[in-house]
Amino acid sequence: VPAALVAGHGPFTWGAGARKSLEHAIICEAVADIALHTLxxxxxxxxxxxxxxxxxxxxxxPNAYYGNPDKAPTSS
Incomplete structure (x- = not known):
């Protein structure tokens, strides 16, 4: 999700338009809510x-794949 969290400030989100930016902000808030409840x-x-x-x-x-999608495993 295109977003950035800044200490002491609300999240910054962006997208192709205002509606997409709002969607990303809602997702960011949902993830923050999950994190708060988990903690x-x-x-x-x-x-x-x-x-x-x-x-x-x-x-x-030895089989590192981080940052290399060609080596990523197909199942976890």
Whole structure:
């Protein structure tokens, strides 16, 4: 979603026109709402180790594919 979050400011969104920019703003707000609710459940819980490993490996592992769509796996 074409958007940028700036500390102490509302989100900046853009699109082909005003309607598309508004759509992106609504998506940005929905994601922020999900994040807020997730943190409110338990703000000190770290991500599960398997998730950290997965994201590290996709960029730095022997079969790294981050940034290279030709090597991206077809299923997760």
């Amino acid at each position: 409110s459940l338990n703000p000190t819980t770290p991500p599960p180790p398997h998730l950290l490993q997965r994201h590290y490996t996709r960029k730095h592992g």
